[in-house]
Structure formats: C-alpha cells, structure tokens
Amino acid sequence: MAQPLLLPQLAISVSEITHYLRQLLESDEVLQDVWVTGEISNLSRPVSGHVYFSMKDEGAALRCVIWKSNALRLRVALQNGIAVEAHGYISLYERDGQYQLYIDTLRPAGEGYLYQEFLRLKARLEAEGLFAAERKRPIPARPRRIGIVTSATGAALQDMLNTLGRRYPLVEVILAPAAVQGTEAPPELAAAIRALNKLGGVDVILIGRGGGSLEDLWAFNDERVVRAVAGSSVPVIAGIGHETDFTLTDFAADLRAPTPTGAAVQATPDIADLKQELLATESRLAAALQEILSYDRSALENLDHSLQRVSPLLRIQNDSQRLDELALRLERGLGHEIRLRQARLAGNEDRLRSLNPLAVLKRGFAVVRRQDGAVVISIGQVQIGQDLSIHVSDGEIETKVIRI
Amino acid sequence: MSEDLKPVESLSYEQALAEMETIIQQMEGEPLALEQSLALFERGQALAKHCADLLAQAELKVRQLTGQEIAGLQEEKPF
Numbered sequence: 398m399a400q401p402l403l404l405p406q407l408a409i410s411v412s413e414i415t416h417y418l419r420q421l422l423e424s425d426e427v428l429q430d431v432w433v434t435g436e437i438s439n440l441s442r443p444v445s446g447h448v449y450f451s452m453k454d455e456g457a458a459l460r461c462v463i464w465k466s467n468a469l470r471l472r473v474a475l476q477n478g479i480a481v482e483a484h485g486y487i488s489l490y491e492r493d494g495q496y497q498l499y500i501d502t503l504r505p506a507g508e509g510y511l512y513q514e515f516l517r518l519k520a521r522l523e524a525e526g527l528f529a530a531e532r533k534r535p536i537p538a539r540p541r542r543i544g545i546v547t548s549a550t551g552a553a554l555q556d557m558l559n560t561l562g563r564r565y566p567l568v569e570v571i572l573a574p575a576a577v578q579g580t581e582a583p584p585e586l587a588a589a590i591r592a593l594n595k596l597g598g599v600d601v602i603l604i605g606r607g608g609g610s611l612e613d614l615w616a617f618n619d620e621r622v623v624r625a626v627a628g629s630s631v632p633v634i635a636g637i638g639h640e641t642d643f644t645l646t647d648f649a650a651d652l653r654a655p656t657p658t659g660a661a662v663q664a665t666p667d668i669a670d671l672k673q674e675l676l677a678t679e680s681r682l683a684a685a686l687q688e689i690l691s692y693d694r695s696a697l698e699n700l701d702h703s704l705q706r707v708s709p710l711l712r713i714q715n716d717s718q719r720l721d722e723l724a725l726r727l728e729r730g731l732g733h734e735i736r737l738r739q740a741r742l743a744g745n746e747d748r749l750r751s752l753n754p755l756a757v758l759k760r761g762f763a764v765v766r767r768q769d770g771a772v773v774i775s776i777g778q779v780q781i782g783q784d785l786s787i788h789v790s791d792g793e794i795e796t797k798v799i800r801i
Numbered sequence: 802m803s804e805d806l807k808p809v810e811s812l813s814y815e816q817a818l819a820e821m822e823t824i825i826q827q828m829e830g831e832p833l834a835l836e837q838s839l840a841l842f843e844r845g846q847a848l849a850k851h852c853a854d855l856l857a858q859a860e861l862k863v864r865q866l867t868g869q870e871i872a873g874l875q876e877e878k879p880f
Contacts, residue, residue: 549865567855
C-alpha cells in the first residue's frame, strides 16, 4: 500500500516537546536576562508567599512569577494597573505548558530610562569636577544658624526640626521653602540655596526630602540644583530619601546623610555632650583655683618662716628681755644709792640734833634775857634792880638783879 | 588685663565657653596675684552659670523666608 509522500514524523510525547521548548528558551541569551515593561494585571498573592500576575500591553500578555525570596525584597508596591519594568528570565513551566517571566527585580516603569539619564548626567558633571573630594567643605561643629531647604509642608521638615530641637536648641533655623518634586522644584531648590548663601550668617545648609521613587526624587538630579549645591559657599549636608537613594545632589553636597533626620544629626552636637563639656570646664576652673590657693598657701608658709627669722617682733621680744635685765640692774643700782643716802641723812640728822642749842638747856645751861629781849652774855648789859628772864629747859623764871 | 569685659548675659554660648577657656588658661599659666585669681574665678563661674541657663532654657528658633525674600536674595554664582 502506497504511503503519503509526507510521512508523519515519529510522534513525540507532550513532555518531550515541552521539554524541548523549555531548553530552547533557556538557551537563548536575550531571554535569560531581559527587562520587560508592561502593566500588572491579575495579581495573585497566595499564602505561599510567591507572587503571580500577568504583564500586559495592548498587544499581548505575559505570565509572571516572583518567588517569595525575591518578593520580600521588592521596592515597588504591587497593584493591578501599575506600569512596571521587570527583570528576569523566560522559561517554561512544563506542567501547564506555560512560558513565564521569572522575575527577580521590579521597578516602576520609565525608571530604566531615568536611570540611564542619571548615569549620563553623573558622568558629565563628574567630569566637570563638581563632585571632587577636594571641593568638600568641613561642616562647622557649633553652627549658630542652620539653613534648611525643603518643602514647608513635608514630613522631612518636621523630622529635621524635631531632631534639631532635641539635640541643639541653641541654634537658629532659617527655612527657605521649596517644592521637592514636580517641574517647579529644580528652580525653587536652586533659588533657596542661593538665598541662604546671600543672606549671610548661615553656617550650614540642610537640604532634604522624604523617600520616593527615582521619579519622585528626580528634581535632585536636575543640573540646576546640583550646580547650586556645588557652588554654595555655605557647606551643604544632603539628606534625601532613604538610605539607599543616591541623587546627584548627594554627590555634590559637602556631606551626605542617609535621611533628613540624619542630616540634622550631622549638623549638630548633642546637648548631652554640651552639658558634659560644660561640667568638665567648670571642674577645670575650680581645679585651677585650688591649685593657685595651695600654691599661694605654701608660698605663704615659706614666707612666714623666712619672715619670722627677721621679724621685728622677734627683735622686740629680744630687746624686751634686755630691757628687763637693764631695768633690774638699774633698780639694784639705784636702790643701793638710795640706801646710802638715807644712811647719810640719818647720820646728819643725829649730828644736827646734837647741835641743837635748845638741847644745851637740858644740860643745865640757861638763856638770860633783858626785858627788851636781848640775851645777856655780859655784866655790862645789866643794872642792879633790873628785871630779867631766865630761860631754862622747861620754862622761864622772872628775877631781879641783886648784885653785880 | 585692661580689656573691657562684656556683661556675661550678653554673650552667646560659644563666646561664654571660649572666655571660660581663656580664663582657665590664664589661671593655669604664670602665677597671678590672689585677688586677680579670685576675680577671674568669679567671672568664670558666672560664665558657667550663663551657659547652663542657656542650655536649660533654649528653644529652637525658626524663621521662614518668604518667596519675595528668596527672590530678593538671588545672586548668580556660576560654577
């Protein structure tokens, strides 16, 4: 019997052909490392932790799976309808014959393009020297005035103010508000930085905003902002987004902090440290005085000893002793003299007493006087019958002359 | 020292702290007359108290520039 010219091939099993297809896919270089962009639909997140959805556009749909371990690390919140870019490899799940994109990482749509733009700008500005380490200015340790560039209504401002108030309330804050995303943001941010420079007296500038996608943060990659930061003579600390977000402003700043709060911390000393330092300084002051006092005290003691040796008081005490000695000798001498004189005097008194004329009367002699008072020592002075007085030791005798 | 001393209350925290430092160095330096040392010590104590008061009472002062002010403070600084 004649067979048809087109001989049917030997039939291979479903498994075999599926396996063949799988190998075909897995051997294709493009398919093993691919970024795909599309919109999420039919999102399913069972308890296993794995994530299943389809990415679609106008013309087609692609089944996707994200294993639990990768799903945990996703930065993007998955929702039906959002446009994303997914990276992974294409393979085939043999059980149901479905080819799938096995996704390891996901980003918002358009971010790939933005990221390219970021790299381009970075290269260009870096070549101009805007990010050079030598250009970085030191951050002052004790700022008196801190400038802040951020949205007046954002959480970043509150975070920074809370941190500054807690750590270093002595400082004065000047807020130069600016939009932190949207087309108006770059010129406002740049103007704010220039204003704080021109104002004068600002010691450091904090520029920051809360976290967001690359698109949200894009204003901080804008050339106008980057140049304003690089050209700022006031040191700038950048605290933009989250720890893992890097913008060109971060590279141009004099210091990068992971978050706005981190920027406020970098700009200030902690009040606890200030109190500690004040206590230490007070201790040194007291110690310095103590040192002076004890130095003076011992100097004083030394002086005192030296002084005592040449002390007038000492001399006075010595002299005083001599004086006493002299006085004693004087007294002795004088006393002797006095006694001598007293003795002489006594002797004279005796002699004088013995020469007293009246004492003679006691020995029997008498004083004869005439009536006119004259003492009679001769017979020529008297006449017979004349009255005479005879003075004897104990009285007078009246008498008349009888015979001469 | 013949410099005029500003009243302690008028000094900023940094100024007061700096003056304390100067005083301590003077006191640790060549020996001064006792009266002078005591005068320096008293001023040092007053400065310390002023600093402590500033730390205790300080409240963050915030001033917000207006759009007009920002516009008025522009200066082209080409980099």
